[in-house]
Amino acid sequence: MLKFTAIVTGTYLTLLSSASLAADEVLHDGLQHTEVGDKLAEGIHDAEHAPKGGLPQFDPEWFASQIFWLAICFAILYLIFAKKTLPDISSVIENRKNHIQSDLETAEKLTAEADEVQDAYQAGLNTAQNDASDAIKGVENISKAKTEDALTAFRTRSDETIAEAEANIIASKESAMDDMNQVAVDAAAAAVEKIIGVKPDSSKIQTIVKNMSGATKTARKTKAA
Amino acid sequence: MANPIQQFEITPLIPLHIGGLDISYTNSALWMTIAVVVSTTLLSLAMRRRALVPGRMQAFAEMIYEFVASMIRENIGVKGRQYFPLIFTLFMIVLLGNMLGMLPYSFTYTSHIIVTAALAFFIFFIVMIIGVFKHGFHFFSLFVPPGVPMWLMPLIIPIEVMSFMIRPVTLSVRLFANMIAGHIMLKVFAGFSVGMFAAGGGLVFAGIGPMLFNSVLIGFEFLIAFLQAYVFAILSCIYLKDTVEIGH
Numbered sequence: 435m436l437k438f439t440a441i442v443t444g445t446y447l448t449l450l451s452s453a454s455l456a457a458d459e460v461l462h463d464g465l466q467h468t469e470v471g472d473k474l475a476e477g478i479h480d481a482e483h484a485p486k487g488g489l490p491q492f493d494p495e496w497f498a499s500q501i502f503w504l505a506i507c508f509a510i511l512y513l514i515f516a517k518k519t520l521p522d523i524s525s526v527i528e529n530r531k532n533h534i535q536s537d538l539e540t541a542e543k544l545t546a547e548a549d550e551v552q553d554a555y556q557a558g559l560n561t562a563q564n565d566a567s568d569a570i571k572g573v574e575n576i577s578k579a580k581t582e583d584a585l586t587a588f589r590t591r592s593d594e595t596i597a598e599a600e601a602n603i604i605a606s607k608e609s610a611m612d613d614m615n616q617v618a619v620d621a622a623a624a625a626v627e628k629i630i631g632v633k634p635d636s637s638k639i640q641t642i643v644k645n646m647s648g649a650t651k652t653a654r655k656t657k658a659a
Numbered sequence: 660m661a662n663p664i665q666q667f668e669i670t671p672l673i674p675l676h677i678g679g680l681d682i683s684y685t686n687s688a689l690w691m692t693i694a695v696v697v698s699t700t701l702l703s704l705a706m707r708r709r710a711l712v713p714g715r716m717q718a719f720a721e722m723i724y725e726f727v728a729s730m731i732r733e734n735i736g737v738k739g740r741q742y743f744p745l746i747f748t749l750f751m752i753v754l755l756g757n758m759l760g761m762l763p764y765s766f767t768y769t770s771h772i773i774v775t776a777a778l779a780f781f782i783f784f785i786v787m788i789i790g791v792f793k794h795g796f797h798f799f800s801l802f803v804p805p806g807v808p809m810w811l812m813p814l815i816i817p818i819e820v821m822s823f824m825i826r827p828v829t830l831s832v833r834l835f836a837n838m839i840a841g842h843i844m845l846k847v848f849a850g851f852s853v854g855m856f857a858a859g860g861g862l863v864f865a866g867i868g869p870m871l872f873n874s875v876l877i878g879f880e881f882l883i884a885f886l887q888a889y890v891f892a893i894l895s896c897i898y899l900k901d902t903v904e905i906g907h
Contacts, residue, residue, distance in 0.1 A: 503688035
């Protein structure tokens, strides 16, 4: 390819010389109207009057040599770049890209793991909290039941005591009533003996008194009803 | 005052003749060799450590790589990858030629029309050969823009052919003219200062003027040196695009 270019470029030399003459003119025209341009034109002018004549660029003497060495340098540079330098640089850049990619992936994985751990921790915390509140509730229930038991036992006991006391009261009331009846019977018997001088039948009086007290009792009861 | 043209003169260093052709190793060839050595050495040194986190040199080498790669990506497309070493070599050889030319007492091989023309015609023929090889006769539909009425064809086709043929000429003359004009200008202004200093008296102070102006010009020349290498490479990309796809 390079050899080919050298040959082809050589064939184009004739074409080039006219093109470069045009360029020379452009150079003159473009810069003529500035101070710099004047000096530049002067410089070129000077050169044109130099013994060799014209710019060294347009001296075909060294064309072949320059193309030849340019081709060789270009080929060497191309080979070194294509085989060594550019693959080196691209592999380093690729390597870095992969490294960053894998780092990012690792970071993502670690984040996911951390999230999992966080979730597990949260779940553990929740169960622990539930367990604790259950335990507290259980203890509360047990103590409540105990208190209630104790309370009921006490209540039944006190009820029994009260009932017993009430029964005692009723019993003593009744015995007191009986005593009163006896007193009334005795008093009635004594009164009858004193009034009529006859010792009455105590059982008869007893029945009467009993009836009377029974009547009052009933009366009281009906009244109350 | 030194002749501003003198800097472009070619002097043979090692005379060499093959079959009647004078292919002596000249100062021009010497600076081409220096460009090859400098660019390969710099890039190899920069990539020596192949570090994951690049140092200053490596970052610079990768920057040039990415610069050319993105240029190809944007102008040719993904299929342009095959031309990457070619464009990279082209860019480096022109850039080094321009930049080495900024060294005092150096030789600017890109200021020689035959060198720029050789590079431009190389690209031109690559486009032609690969284009015809890949697309066959269809490649010449390049000269027939779409949507042009038939009666305009006799006018359009010669214009398209002409603009295609003129490509290597414009490509080479652009670089050559920029380089030669810049270097002559630098030399002329430097010559003013030297002349004024030599004249002595009040002119010594006046001589500082062109010198300061020249300092600015040198900065400007560095910009042009880079810019022209970029333009050369990007236009080569645009021409090579025709081998990858024909727009119509």
